[in-house]
Amino acid sequence: MTKENNSKPSKELPLGFVDRQEKELLVRDFIISNIKEIMIKYGFKYLETPSFEFSDSIGKFLPDKERPDKGVFSFKDENKWLSLRYDLTAPLARYVAKNYLEIPKPFKRYQLGTVWRNEKPGPGRYREFLQFDADFVGTNNLRADAELCIMISEILERSGLSKSEYIIKISSRKVTENLFKKINLNDSKQKLTILRALDKLDRLGWESVKQLLGDGRKDKSGDYTEGAKLGSQNIEIIETELKKKSPETEDLLEVLNIFNDYKFTNYEFDPSVIRGLEYYTGVIFEVNLKFDVKNDKGKTIQFGSIGGGGRYDNLVKSFGNFDAPATGISIGLDRLVYALMQKKDFNLKESKPVIICVFDKNLIKEYINLQKIIRNAGISTEIYPGEGKLKKQMEYANKIKSPAVILYGEDEIKSGTPIIRDLVSGIEKSVEIKELASEIKKII
RNA sequence: GCAGCAGUAGCUCAGUUGGUUAGAGCACUAGUUUGUGGAACUAGGGGUCGGUGGUUCGAAUCCACCCUGCUGUACCA
Structure with a gap:
């Protein structure tokens, strides 16, 4: 199973332990x-x-x-x-x-x-x-x-x-x-065996339980269990x-x-x-x-x-x-x-932030400002946390099932109107900054 | 603990009379698109075939032992 050399730490978990998502x-x-x-x-x-x-x-x-x-x-x-x-x-x-x-x-x-x-x-x-x-x-x-x-x-x-x-x-x-x-049973060991046999009734049914009360039982894998005699x-x-x-x-x-x-x-x-x-x-x-x-x-x-x-x-x-x-x-x-x-499908809220795309590192102040506005409105959002081209940022947003992306490049900054792209429909909408939060809410 | 089945790429798996550099789909990376995801196309990375030992000129393939997983059974305070 483990393909590592002995010198590398194992990425496997101990028996019976799991990661939970x-x-x-x-x-x-x-x-x-x-x-x-x-x-x-x-x-x-x-x-x-x-x-x-x-x-x-x-x-x-x-x-x-x-x-x-x-x-x-x-x-x-x-x-x-x-x-x-x-x-x-x-x-x-x-x-x-x-x-x-x-x-x-x-x-x-x-x-x-x-x-x-x-x-x-x-x-x-x-x-x-x-x-x-x-x-x-x-x-x-x-x-x-x-x-x-x-x-x-x-x-x-x-x-x-x-x-x-x-x-x-x-x-x-x-x-x-x-x-x-x-x-008229007093043998405590035998009592225990009987209790254990009866405990299995709902799983095994009367036929098997009677075997366990008597001589013993062989299960379908071939394993044998001694009975209460x-x-x-x-x-x-x-x-x-x-x-x-x-x-x-x-x-x-x-x-x-x-x-x-x-x-x-x-x-x-x-x-x-x-x-x-x-x-x-x-x-x-x-x-x-x-x-x-x-x-x-x-x-x-x-x-x-x-x-x-x-x-x-x-x-x-x-x-x-x-x-x-x-x-x-x-x-x-x-x-x-x-x-x-x-x-049941619980449909509980996972973390799915709106992604603010980064066009240029030098514009980061603008993005922090947008992030603040959106978060203050109680909406989950983040400035794209990695590095890379717009395409990569879009792929990230898609992968984490983000509901929308905010596009705010040089042109939009000039006019003060960021674009909201709805990632489900693909529709883009240009909005005033003061309407940004309320427009996002309409989508998510 | 006992028993049955299984272990080939990150995932799902193909790979039989043992024979050259071990395959597919999905996923991943890059590109077709110098500012646009989910589709398509092109190229690419990634495996000592669970491990060790053995048989053999030659093993993913056969044998032995071990490890891990699934399922059942035992135990479960």
């Missing part, structure tokens, strides 16, 4: 501005925490305790290990534990920030991405969980999705706990239980009541929603898109959910002295943007 960034900014507005409306505080944390601050919650560093980027500073954060929830728990006595209880905060994961990237998934989190800390009230779902719907709809294009799937850790009781009777019990269309656990019944009070309907109970396997303790939810997402070659890809969350009542406690139940939601903003851009 204006078009995408503008859509992202648009969504962020919606989020901020809605967060203020819902009464959340804005917080920022650093990109790095001590590794054990985020690592002590790793489910795989034998390899605490797997999946994160870390380095050793003096004698301490630091890691780039892999989510915004662990830093929040750390922040709450650190500032517990000062903050209001319950504490509602939202955060926007880049997170990093040292794992294999997939379609629409990178190793560096922007996340949005909103959490309630210090309350058991299930209205918090319900309101998170309602709030995220408002964000999605404000950003351009209709009700038919997304759904909030909701379940509870308690659903699967009851299930394990029913089949359940007997067929237990598998059937699981299937019947999970095909139930309405929830039976108390927490979910209450959340559904609250949804009803809010007249919120764009959700569905789905017991196959599992999510982050270890620290969730109660209600869990997932935000799913209901349309196909394609990659840049036009192929439909397995996109998965764009976010989710749930109740994690023991996370803050694990830091030490303070016990605070909590619930929160995370959205992968870059993924949301990626999907949204396929659905």
Whole structure:
């Protein structure tokens, strides 16, 4: 791939990292501005925490305790290990534990920030991405969980999705706990395997999931996954239980009541929603898109959910002295943007300045004057920033999709009437300087 | 991690029984137009054919290993 000699720096990017261009960034900014507005409306505080944390601050919650560093980027500073954060929830728990006595209880905060994961990237998934989190800390009230779902719907709809294009799937850790009781299962390793299998239901379907609950499954590339080794009777019990269309656990019944009070309907109970396997303790939810997402070659890809969350009542406690139940939601903003851009033409304003052409360097004062007049009128403009002939300047204007060019050579300066060339129609118009700005506005 | 497919110019790709200085379209540069973009025409630059090693008189082409990318799968706190 790299054609450089070893002596030259590589122009390639590390695996899973990407450059992002204006078009995408503008859509992202648009969504962020919606989020901020809605967060203020819902009464959340804005917080920022650093990109790095001590590794054990985020690592002590790793489910795989034998390899605490797997999946994160870390380095050793003096004698301490630091890691780039892999989510915004662990830093929040750390922040709450650190500032517990000062903050209001319950504490509602939202955060926007880049997170990093040292794992294999997939379609629409990178190793560096922007996340949005909103959490309630210090309350058991299930209205918090319900309101998170309602709030995220408002964000999605404000950003351009209709009700038919997304759904909030909701379940509870308690659903699967009851299930394990029913089949008399205590082996925690086996439980984990079962949860992981069920989590794949919407992607793989019942046939494959039953294989994963039993002996194992071979995927279409030929790779084999070991199963949970359940007997067929237990598998059937699981299937019947999970095909139930309405929830039976108390927490979910209450959340559904609250949804009803809010007249919120764009959700569905789905017991196959599992999510982050270890620290969730109660209600869990997932935000799913209901349309196909394609990659840049036009192929439909397995996109998965764009976010989710749930109740994690023991996370803050694990830091030490303070016990605070909590619930929160995370959205992968870059993924949301990626999907949204396929659905909708946002037509947001890119930078497309009117170009003032330079006929002669000695006339630069004249051009600065025009530039000042046009910019003061609130119009994006620039004096051609390079060097070269008029043709080259026109090509530049065309390339950056400039709406118009200002021609002001010796003749025009003599008469004090610059020419505006409309780059879409090609029509040129000679105008008085005092009408310059208003004439440009007619075109753009 | 495992598996399938792929890697030839900036981009999209052509290039089979291995044979001279490796091609096209688009893009780029200059000109046809000493002050006019998007079209056309002319000319030009750009590649140790992902890398290393091997087989051979001779390798983009065959073999081995490695690297990178895409897709699926595992993991995803």
